Amino acid sequence: MKLTYLGTAAAEGWPGTFCNCTACRSARALGGKDIRTRSQAIVDGELLLDLPCDTYFHILRGSLDLSAVRWLLVTHSHTDHFYPSELIFRGGCYAYGLKSPKLEVFCNNAVRDCFYRTAGNELLPEVAQTLCFHTLQPFESFEAGPYIITPLPARHMKTEQAFFYLIEREGRSILYAHDTGRFFTEVYDFLERRHTAVSLISLDCTSGPLENGEEGGHMGIPDAICVKQHLLDIGAANTHTRFVLNHFSHNGGLLYAELSLLAAREGMEVSWDGLEVTV
Numbered sequence: 001m002k003l004t005y006l007g008t009a010a011a012e013g014w015p016g017t018f019c020n021c022t023a024c025r026s027a028r029a030l031g032g033k034d035i036r037t038r039s040q041a042i043v044d045g046e047l048l049l050d051l052p053c054d055t056y057f058h059i060l061r062g063s064l065d066l067s068a069v070r071w072l073l074v075t076h077s078h079t080d081h082f083y084p085s086e087l088i089f090r091g092g093c094y095a096y097g098l099k100s101p102k103l104e105v106f107c108n109n110a111v112r113d114c115f116y117r118t119a120g121n122e123l124l125p126e127v128a129q130t131l132c133f134h135t136l137q138p139f140e141s142f143e144a145g146p147y148i149i150t151p152l153p154a155r156h157m158k159t160e161q162a163f164f165y166l167i168e169r170e171g172r173s174i175l176y177a178h179d180t181g182r183f184f185t186e187v188y189d190f191l192e193r194r195h196t197a198v199s200l201i202s203l204d205c206t207s208g209p210l211e212n213g214e215e216g217g218h219m220g221i222p223d224a225i226c227v228k229q230h231l232l233d234i235g236a237a238n239t240h241t242r243f244v245l246n247h248f249s250h251n252g253g254l255l256y257a258e259l260s261l262l263a264a265r266e267g268m269e270v271s272w273d274g275l276e277v278t279v
């Protein structure tokens with residue numbers, strides 16, 4: 001499987017839309033890997049992870065053919081992960097020659113309700129026919145083409161059950177874990193029962209070098225170190241597992257080069273917009 005990071009920032013983007021803090025000014029000056037759009041990733045060009053407001057930019061940048069996407073996994077309804085208005089234009093007079101006639105959307109109830117509330121009268125019947133929503137329960141695996149996908153409960157928000165996802169295909173696996181704090185015990189139990197190390201583990205690192213602690217709804221490098229060690233201890237990861245940190249906020253302060261130095265000491269990599277990881 002090939003995972004491509006299309007966007008790697010937290011909610012406000014980095015530089016933030018309205019922000020002139022030191023970290024955002026530095027990112028504007030440096031450009032390159034320090035420009036981070038809102039978090040989104042794609043597996044093998046056909047399985048999309050989240051639909052943030054920067055999706056359109058990812059299309060323009062040439063890294064995303066949205067019409068070819070067959071399956072969309074949405075983690076939760078925060079606007080940096082789900083921008084429902086975009087789906088209104090999937091078909092009818094708005095989009096011709098869809099490579100995938102249907103888009104299967106997998107999400108929680110809040111995401112589905114958010115879409116239909118936003119779409120309102122704008123949703124054409126011929127567009128509605130191209131969309132198929134499936135609402136999920138934690139730990140209930142399902143198939144999407146060649147993929148076996150398990151939604152896992154994220155420690156992130158009280159108003160809805162945010163998910164992160166385990167994606168498996170032909171003996172390889174990706175754990176895409178954003179937005180979440182340190183994992184719940186039940187998640188570790190589930191991963192331990194698989195008796196298999198995950199190939200790629202992508203961890204929330206919203207806070208950069210700062211710690212969120214046991215109850216936090218995001219993570220920083222100190223939290224990621226704890227999660228990594230726990231996953232190694234239970235056999236859900238091994239020396240071949242690639243750990244990538246992702247979903248960064250300017251509030252963490254450290255830019256790509258500084259973060260990479262810290263992460264490398266812990267055997268982890270730092271994502272950037274455009275990074276491809278094949279496992």
Ligand SMILES: [Zn+2]
Binds near residue numbers: 179
């Ligand atoms: Zn987020």
Ligand SMILES: [Zn+2]
Binds near residue numbers: 019023025250
């Ligand atoms: Zn800033």
Ligand SMILES: [Zn+2]
Binds near residue numbers: 076078156
């Ligand atoms: Zn969130």
